[in-house]
Amino acid sequence: MIRTDALAELPVRTALPTLEAALDTRGTAVLCAPPGTGKTTLVPLALAGLLGQGEPRRVLVAEPRRIAARAAARRMAWLLGEQVGESVGFTVRGERNVGRGTRVEVVTTGVLLQRLQRDQELSGVDVVVLDECHERHLDADTVAAFLLDVRQTLRPELRLIAASATTDAEGWARLLGDGGDGGDGGSRAAEPAPVVEAQGTAHPVEIVWAPPTRPVRPPHGMRVDPALLTHVAATVRRALTERTGDVLCFLPGVGEIARVAGQLGGLGDVDVLQVHGRAPAAVQDAVLSPGTRRRVVLATAVAESSLTVLGVRVVVDSGLAREPRTDHARGLSALTTVRASQAAGRQRAGRAGREAPGAVYRCWDEAEDGRLARFPAPEIKVADLTAFALQTACWGDPDASGLALLDPPPAGAMAAARHSLTAIGALDPAGRVPERGLRMARLGLHPRLGRALLDGARELGARTAAEVVALLSEEPPREYGNDLAGALRAARRGGDAYGARWRTETRRLTSALGRQGDGREAGPSPATAPNPPSARLSAPTAEDRAPALVTALAFPERIARSKGAGAYLMASGTAAELPDGSPLFGSEWIAVAVADRPVGSAHARVRLGAVLDEDTARAAAAPLYSSGAEVGWTDGDVVARRVDRLGAIELRVRPLGDPDPALVRQALLEGLAAEGTVLLKWPQKAQELRRRLAFVHRQLGEPWPAVDETALLARADEWLEPELSKARRRADLARIDAGQALTRLLPWATGEAARLDELAPERFTVPSGSSVRIDYTDPEQPVLAVKLQEMFGLAETPEVAGVPVLVHLLSPAGRPAAVTADLASFWHSGYQAVRAELRGRYPKHPWPQDPAGAAPTKFTNARLRRES
Template identity: 45%
Template sequence: MTSPVPSPLPIDDALPDLRAALARAGQAVLQAPPGAGKTTRVPLALLGQVTGRILMLEPRRLAARAAAERMAETLGEAVGQTVGYRIRGEAKVSRQTRIEVVTEGILTRMIQSDPELPGIGLVIFDEFHERSLNADLGLALCLEIRGALRDDLQLLVMSATLDAAPVAALMGDAPMITSQGRAFPVETRWLPRPPDASLRFEAAVAALVRQAVQETSGGILVFLPGEGEIRRVENLLQGLLGCTLRPLFGAMDFAAQRLALAPADQRKIVLATSIAETSLTIPDIRVVVDGGRARRARFDAPSGMSRLVTERVTRAEAEQRRGRAGRVAEGICYRLWTRGEEGGMQAFPPAEIEAADLTGLALELALWGASDLPFLTPPHPGVLAEARALLADLGALGPEGGITAHGRELAALPLHPRLGHMLLMAGPAAAPLAALLAERDPLRGTPPDLVARLKAIARPGADAHRATIERIRSEARRLAAQVKAPRLPDLSPAQMAALAYPDRIGLRRAGDAPRWVLSGGKGAAMAAGLPLSGARMIVATDLDGDLREAQVRQAVAISEAEVRALFADRIHWVDLCEWSRRDGKVLARRQERLGALVLADRPWPDAPPEAVARAALDGLRQLGLPWAAPARRLRARIRLVATDAWPDVSDEALLARAEDWLLPHLANRKTDADLRALDLTEALRNLLDWDQQQVLDRLAPAHFETPLGRRIPIDYDGDHPAIELRLQEMFGVKTHPTVGTNRLPLRITLLSPAQRPVQVTLDLPRFWASSYADVRKDMRGQYPRHPWPEDPTEADPTLRAKPRGT
C-alpha cells in the first residue's frame, strides 16, 4: 500500500527542535496550539530515534482510536501494524506495533504490573492540559521510574493551552518546545450584548446556530455541556434546511461516534460535548459555536458524594474549542457571550485531582507503596485521608495503611473500588449491577428504584435507553469473566449494593416524610409518593451531593435482616451518655448501632457517674459557665493579683480545660437547672496551688475587716474593689485600705444610720479632713442619737446609738 503524502502542518517546524531536545535530555514539554497537528505528527516523527515502542496517552477512547487510525492512514497501513491502540475492552496491536495509543488508565495498569515498562522507549502524554487524574498519576509514576529504575525512559508532555513552565520544572527543568500558530486563522465573533435572560440556554444556542448557518458555509461544531442539552438543541434544530444533525458525546457507542466524525451528504452540524475539544479532527468543520458551558464532576469528601455541576468554560477551554474551526481551513468561532464577559472567566479549568473522588488514586498509591510521588498538583491531604478511610472500610487497606491482598485484587479491576469490592465479594452475579452503577442511568427521569433498572437490563422497556442498556450488558459480560466464585453467595441486589456503599445504608427518620439518616452520618431524602418513599431502610447508590440533605436519585430497599446478615461483624452495642440540647438534660442510652444507624435503643439506668459528668460538661459548654456572685468575686480577685504563672480564668480558657478542674464537681448534675445552680467557687479556688491561695488571701482578701472586727465582703467586679458600711464604723481609721500588688484603693461607700449612701470615697483621710464637716452638719439633725464627732480620726468606731432621752 502506498503511503499518502501528508500535507504540511504548523507542528512540522518544531519537530527538529523536539527531536534534538529528546536526544539531549531524554524528556521535553511541547506546547502547540489547537490544530497544530501534534497528536498525529509527533509520534511518527520520533519513531526513527526511539529504541522500543512509543506509548501515547489519550484522555478519551474515541480520541485514542481516531489518532491511531489517522497515523496508520498516514503510513498507508491498517491499524494494528506499525500503529495500534488499546482501550478498555478492545485492542488492535501486533508484534509489529511500534506506536501504541492507549487511554490513560491503561498506562497505570502497565506500570503497576511491571514498573520497568520493558520494551517502552518513550511515553507521550497528549492533551496534558486537560489535567485528568490518570494523566497526573501516570506522569508522577513515570518520573519516579525514570529517576529510580529507567534513566533511559524518555518522556514527552504535549499540551495545547497549559502553562508549560510548571510541568517542565516538575520534570527537572525539561526543555520546552513551542510550535507557533495554528493550521488556519480563525475569526472570533462575540455577542453584541448578553443573551436575553428569559431565553433558555438551549434556545439561545439554537438561535446562534441558525445565525451561523445563514452567515457561513461548511460544517458546524456546536459545544454543549451534556447529552441532555444536545438532545434539546437537536430537537430545536430539527428540519433545518440542507443540514444534517450529528450528536457526539462520550456515552454513545463507537458506531454513532464514528458517524459524527464521518463526512455527510449535506452540511453537517455536530452537537458535541467537550469530547470534541481535543485530538479529533472532524472533516469539513469550518465553524464553531461555543455555548460557553462545561460539565464537571465535583467531589465532596465529608459527604463522600460526587455531583455533576455545569459551569462557565475557562479561557483555555474556549481557546481550545475555537481552534477546532481552523483545523482544515480558515474558520469562524461564534461565542455565546460578549467580549467584555471574557475577562471574568477563569484562566484554566481545575485539575481533576483538585475536584475528583480520590479513592482510586489512594488505592493506586497504596499498591505502588509510596504516597510522595512528584505530582504537578499534590492531592489534598484531607480528601486523600477520606479516600483511605473508605478503602479501609472496604478491606483494601490494613490497619497501618498498607494494601491488603483484597486491595490488590481491587486495583486489578477496571472499576471504582466500591464496585470492585462488591464484584469480588458477590461474584459474577453482581456484574450486571456493577456495570449498571458504573454507567449512566438507563431510566433517567423515572423513580429512583434500582430493581427497576436491573429488570430493564434483562428486558428493556419503552422508557429504557437502548444504547446504554447494550453497553451495560456488554460490560457486565466482561466483568463477570474477570471474577471467580462468590465469597458471599446468594446475595440480594440490595445486599450487593450495600457491599459497595456501606456508608449509604439509610434508616428512616421519625415522622411521615421520606427522610433517612445514612450509616455514614449524612442525611438523604426523596420526594413523597415514589415507590421507595415508604421504605424503612434503603441503600442509596446515587445522591445529588447536596451537603445538607442529599436527594436520592437511585436506591434499593433493604430489610434489617439483610443488613444484619451482611454486617453482623460491624453491628455493636454502644453505651451512650450525652447531653441533649433539645431536652436540656443528660440522656443515658444503650444503642445497637451500624455506623450512624440506631437499630435498637434502650435506657441505661446505671450509667457511671464519670460518664454522666462528661455529658453534663458538654451541656455546660453549650449553656456557658454559671457565674453566681461568690464565684464571680473570686475570679475578679484572681485577675487582680495574677501573674503569667497563674491560671487563665477567662471563660474560653476555663472551658477548654474544664475536664481538669470542673469534672469532679459535675457528678449527679443531669439537667440544665442543676448546671445553672452550680457554684464554681470551690472548683475555681482549687485551680490555685497553696502558695497562690496565700498570696490571693493576703493581697486580694475576700473580706474587709472593720475596726469593730466585722467581715464585710469586698466586691471586685468594678473598676475598683468596693465595700459598703456605716460611716461610724470607720471612726479612727487614718489610712485608706488598699488591695492588690499595686495597692489599689477600695471604693468605700459610707452609709447613714438608715443604710443610705452619704459619701463614696477613694481617699478616706481626705474625706475626714474636707467633706466630713458638711456631712456632719447635715447628719446631726437627722440622726441626733448617733455620734458625729468633730474629729472622726480620734473617735472610737461604733454601731451603737445613744439611749433615748440622753
Template identity: 45%
Template sequence: MTVGAFDLVSIGDRLSFAGALDQVSAALDTSAAVVVSAPPGTGKTTLVPPLLANRSRGRVIVTQPRRVAARAAARRLAQLDGTSLGDRVGFTVRGERAVSAQTRIEFVTAGVLLRRMLDDPGLDGVDAVVIDEVHERALETDLLIGLLSEVRELRDDLVLVTMSATLDAERIATVIGPTDRPAPIVEHDVPAFPLTERWAPSPVPRLDDRGVTWAFLDHVARVTASAALDLTRLDPTADVLVFAPGAREVSEIARRVRDAAGGFDVRELHGQIPAAEQDAVIRGRRPDDPARIIVTTSLAESSLTVPGVRLVVDSCLARRPQRDAARGMTGLVTSAAPRSSCVQRAGRATRQAPGSVIRCVDERTYAAAPARPAPEIATADLADAALLLACWGAPGGTGLRMLDPLPADALADALGVLRGLGAIDDDGRATDAGRALARIPTEPRLARALRDGSPLVGARLAAEVVALLGGDLRIADADVAQALVALRGGRPKDARRWRSDADRLERMIPPAPGGRSDLDGTGLVIALAFPERIARRVEHTAAGATFQLASGTRAGVTGSLASVEWLAVADVARASGRAAAGSGAVIRSAAALTQEQMERAASHLITDRIEAEFTGGRVQARRERRVGAILLSSAPVKASTEDGRDAVRRAIRRDGLSMFGWSDTADALRRRLALLHHELGAPWPDVSDTGLLAALDAWLAPELDTLAAGTPAGRLDLSSALRRLLPWPEAVRFDDLAPERLEVPTGSRIRIDYAPADDPAARPVVAVKLQECFGWAETPRLVDGRVPVLFHLLSPAGRPLAVTDDLASFWSGPYAQVRAEMRGRYPKHPWPEDPWAATPTRHTTRRARD
C-alpha cells in the same frame, strides 16, 4: 529513513506541524524530556509519535484522556502509514485492544498506562511516552506526570514528551525536566483562519435546581437548526458542531434538531455511544452525503478532530466532577464553561477554513465565566488516585514531582475510605487486598463490591452492577435494577458496551460457588461499595420521599424507589426543589435493599450503645442501635453513673456554666478568685468559663454525680464546689488577699463588690456613705497592696456623690464642692468644714451628739 521507519514526509503531508519536526528532533538531541505546544488540528498527535519511533527501537506509548480519542488517533496514524490497525500502530482502551508483537506505537488512555505501570513500573520495552492533551488537567494525566518523572530518575533513556494545545509550558517544563534545568519547549504556531463570533443569548435561564432547563435546550436546538440552514445554502460541504454539557443534553438537543431541520444527518458524539458510531462521526462524510449536525460533549473540545466543521454552536456549559466535602459526596456538576474551553470549541470551526461560532449567552455572561477550568485533582474524589499512589510506594504523592499536590482534605477523606476497605495500612501503604483492588479497572469501592459481592449474589450480577455504575450510563428514575433490566434486554443503545464491560469484569474475579444472579442482590452490591450511603426512608409525600443516609446526609428521590424503606445509594448530589424533596440533595442512582442485606454490608457501621442526655435538668438515657447516623431502634433505660456523668459533662460543654443558678455567695467567691488569678497567677485557679470547663472534674465531680442521679441543676450550691479549687497552703491567706468585706472608720463592715469573672482587670468597689469615711486618709489596697479599692462615696440617701481611689486627695479638694451642694439638701447630716477633724458616723447630727 531506516528500514521499517515511518515515512514522516508522507504522513505529514498537509499537516502544518511537519514544519516543526526538526525543532522537536533538535530538542530531543539535548534532552530526554520535551514540552510541545501547538494548536489543535496541526498534526502534533499524528507526527510526534512516529518521529520518536524512528529514533528508538522500543515501543512508543501515547496517552489520550478518552477512549474515543485513543482509537481515533491510532486509526488515523495507521491509515496514513498504510498499515492495518494493530500492526505497526495499535491501541488499548478499557475493554478493547488492537495490538500485536510488531506494534511500534500504541495509543492508550492514561488510566490504562497507570495500571500497567503497577505491574511493570520500569516500562520494560518502552522507549518513549507521549502524554497528550495535558492542558485538560485530567487527574490521571497529572498522576502520570508524577510517576513518569520518578521512573526517569532510574531510566535516563526513557523519553517523555508532553503535548497540548494550550498549556502552561514553562511550569510543565520545570516539573518534567531534570532538577537543575527545565525541559526544552517547542512551540508551533500557525496563522488561524478568521473566526466570526455571534451571540444568541437565551430568553430563558440555562440552569435551574434540576440542572439544564428544557427551555434552554429548545433554544439551542432552534439556534442550531436556523444557523445550519443558513450555512448550507452558502456552503453545502460545511458541517455544524454543537457543544452540550453531557450525554443527556446531547440526545435531547439532537432529537429537537431532527424535528426542526429535515435533510440533515444529525449525529451524537459522546463517550456512551458505541465505538463504531463514534468512529463514524470522526471519519467525516462523503461529498454526496447530506450535511451533518454533530451534537457533542466536551469530548470534541481538543482531543478529537471532526472534519468539515465550519460552524460551532456553543451552549457555554460544562459538566465536571465536584467534590462536596460537607456531605462526603462527589458528583458531576453543570456550570458555566471556562472561557479557555469555549475558545477551544470555537477553534473547531477554523481548522480548515474561515468559520463561525454562535454562543448561546450574552457577552457579559461569557465574560463572567472562569478563565480556565480547575485541575481535576482539586475537585475530584481521590480514592482511586490515593490507592494507585499507595501501590506505587508514594502514599499521598510523597516524593513525586507533580504539577499540583493532592488537596489535604480530599486526600484525608480518600485515605479514610481506603482504610475502611482494608486497602491500606496505618502507614498508608498498600495491603495485598489493596493491590488486588487496584488491578481491577474501576474505582476501589466498586472493585471491593465486585470482589466481595460475587460470592453473595453471583459473579455475573456483581459484574453487571459494577459495569453499570462504573460506565457512567444514564439511569432512568435513579433505579439501578430497572436499568439492568433494560440493558439485559438490549434496549439502550449503549447495552453492547455495558455487556462487554461486564464480561471483562466477570473474568477478573475467581468463580465463586453459590450466590444468586437475580436482581434482588442489586442493592447488596451497591451497599458493599458505598456502605456509608445506605439510606432509610424518613418521610414520604406525594412529591417523593426523603431518605436519611448512614453518612448523616438527607437526600430526596421520586418515582418507584420512593416507596421502599431501605435503599443502597450509588450516586447522590446536591440539588434543591422537588427532585430533592426538601432535603438539599437528590439521589441519582440506587436500588432497594433489605434490612438483612443492610446489616451484612454495613456491619462495621452498626453500633449498639446507651445514649444518655442531660435535658430539662435531668439525665435521660436510651439504648440505641444505629447504622451510622440512621436510628434502627431506641428504648428508654436507666443510665449508669458513668453514662450519666458523661451526659452532664456534654451538656455543660454545650450549654456552658449558665445552666447553673449561681447564688450571690458563689458568684462573689468566683469574682474574688478571678482577681487573685489575674494579679498573682498560679496557683490561684483560672475561674473563667474556659478555665472552669477545662477543670470540670477538679471542682465539680461530686456535683456531676449528684446531677447524674437526678438532682436538678438549680439546686446545686456552687460555692462549696469552687472552694475545692483553693490552692493549699496559699488558701490560708485568701480572706486577707481578697476579703469579702472591708471595715471602714465607723466600724461598719462593707461588702466589697468585685469585678465579674470575665473582666478581672476591673477595680473592686466599696460603696459607703461619705460620713462614715471622715478623716480616712489612706486608701485601702487589696492583694498585698497591688489593687486599690475604688470608693463610691454615697449621699445619706445612698446616691453616688464621688468616685475615688485617693481619699486624701478627695478630702483636700473635691469635698468642699460636694459639701456646698449637699449640706442644704441634707441639713440633718453632718457636713463639717474640716473633714479631717470630724468623727466618722453612720447617723444624723442629732443622733451623733446624743
C-alpha cells in the same frame, strides 16, 4: 498510500527534528503545539518510522478519553491510507483494534495504567506520548509518575513525551527532567527536560463577549441555573444568524446538552448533534465527519482536545466544566460544576480557527475572564484518591512519596483512601496489598466496585454481579429512574446507546472474573469484623434484591435506614432524602448508589438506590457493626443505653442499668460543655467569689485563675471533683455548690490563696464604721456604693489590688448622687454642687461646708444631737 499532501499541511512537522534531537539526548521532552498542528497524529507516526524515514519504533499514545483515542487512531490510519488495526490501532476499555503489524497504538490513560501494573517494563514499547497532559486527570498524572519511575529504575532508554496545546510547560519540563537520566546512566536530575514548541498556523478567532443580560446563579454541585442554559441557546441562535459555518457549543454535561438541544428546536435546515462520552460511536463518528447540512454540535469537554470537528467556524462557550470533588464530611464523591479555566477557554476558542478564521462567543463578561483559574484543578488535589492509593500500593509505593508528581496527594485524602481500602480487604492492616487487592486493581474498576464485583459474584454469580456493577460504573440515564432494580430491567431490555455500552461492560467484567477464577471469589469473612453480626450474605430470593446487595458491598457507608416521610440516615451519619415520587418511598432500608447535595440543603438527595433488607445490610457492612454501652448527654440529661449499630444507624437500643461511672462522668462533662455552668448551683456568695476572682485575674494574672465560661469549662474535671464523680444525672449537677468548688482553683500551693481577702475583699469599712459590700461585676474597676455622709473625712479613694474603686455616692434615700474615682477631687470641686441640690431635699441630714474635715455619720442631725 500515505497522504503526503495532508501531512505537509501539519505545522508540527517543522518541530520534528528538534523533538527527535531532544529525545536522542535526554529521552524526555515537553511538546507544546497549538490545536490543529498535528501533535496528536503526525508526531506518533514520525516517531514510529511510519513516514518512510527513521528507525521503526513502537509508540503508545495515551489519551484522556475513549472518544479521543478512537478518533486519533482513525485519523492516523487515514493519513497512512490504511484501516485502523493495521499500522495504527487503539485500545480502550471494552474495545481493542490492533494487529500484529501495529506500530502506533492509541490507548486511554486508564488502559495504560492497567498495562503498567501487569508489565512494569512496558516490554516492546519504545516511546510513550502523554497527550493533553494539561487536563491533569488523575490517571494521566499517575501514568506519568509510573513511567518516570520505570525510566529511572528499569528502562532508561524508554522515551517519554508530555504533549499539550496549553500546559504548564515549565512544571512538566522540571518533572520529566527530574525523572530522566538521558539513557546514559548519568544523573541529570537537576536539568529540566527540553521544551519543544511548534508554531501553529491557526486562523484568527474573534472573541465576542456575550454575557447574560440578567444575573444568573453560580453553579452548585451538578446544578446549572436554567437561565444560563436558556441564554446559551439564545447565543447559539445569534451565532447562526451572524456567522457562517458550523457551531460548536461547549456545555458541562449530558443533562445540560439535552436541555439546550430541546431549546434549539425549529432550526430548519440545521442539524443539532450531541457529542459526549456516552454518545454512541456512530454519533461520535458523524460529528467528526463533515456534514451535508449546517450543524450545531453540543459537546462536553471531550471536544476540547484531540478532536477536530470539521466545518466549525464558531464556538459558543458556556464557560462551565465538570470536575470531580469528594465531600469527606458526607462520604460523597461526585462530579461538580465549576467555571472553566483560562486554559480550557483557549482550547475551546481554538476549535473555531482550525480551518479558517472564526469566532468564539463567550457567555461571560470580559472582566471575569482575568479572574478565572489559569489551569484546571489537578484531580489529585480534589478527587477521591481510593483508586490512586491502590494503584500506588500495587506499584510498591503506598504513600506515593517516592513518585514524581506535579502535585503531591493531600495527606488527609490519602489517609481516608487507605482506610477505605483496608475496610474492603484491598490492603492488609500493615498497608500491604494482598492477592485480593491485586484482583481488584486488575479489574479496571474503582476499588469499591471491584470489591462489589468479587464478593457479589460469590453470592449472585458472575453475570448478575457484573450487570449491577456495570450500572454503577456509569450512571444510567435519568429516564431509567432512581430505582436501581428498575434501571437494571430497563438496561436489559433497552436498545439505546447506554444499553449497548452497559452490555459491553457487562461482558468485559464477566470475562475478567472468568480470568481470575470461577467468578465466585470469597471475600473477607464477616467474622473478621469486630463484634460481627450473626447475619450472613445470602443470595436474594428475588432478582430485584441483587442491585441492593451489590450496591451495599460497594458503598457500605451509604446503607440507609428510614426515619419516615422519605428521610433516611446513612451509616456514614449523613442524612438523605428521596426525591418526590420515588419508587423507593416506604422502604425501611435502601442502599444508596448515587447521591448529591442540592443547593441550600444540609441533606443529601438520593439519585439512585435500591431496596435493601436488614440482614443483607448487616452482612455487607460487617466492619461497620458495633455493639456496646453508650452513655451520653442527650436531650438535656445523661442517657445510658446498650446499642447495636451499623455505623450511625441504631439497630437495637436497650436501657443500661448500671453504666460505667467513667462514662457517666464524661457524659456530664459533655452536658456542661453543651449547656454551660448554669447547670450548677450558683448562690449569691458563689457569684460574688467568681467576680472577685475574675477581678484579681484581670489585674494580676497568674497564679490567679481565669473564671470566664470558657476557662471554667476547660478545667471542669479539675475544679468540680469529687462532686462530679458522684453525680449521675442533671439534678446532681444542680446540687453542686459552684462557689465551694471554685475555691479549688485558688493558688493554694504558692500560698497566694490566703491573700484573696486582702487583694479583693468582699467588704470595705467606710469612715462611718459601716461594712459596705464591694461590687466586682466590672473586673476593670470595682464599685463601692455608699451614702455620701458616711464618707466624710476620707480624703483618698479606697483601692483594691492597687485599683481605685469607683465610688457611687448615694443620697440619704439611697439614690445615686455622684460617681467618682477621685474622692479628693470630688470634695474639692464636685461636692458643693451636690450639697446645694440635696440639702433642701434632705434638711434633717448634715451637709457640712468642709466634708473632708467633717465627721462621718449614718444618722440625721436630730439623732446626732441626742447621742451627743
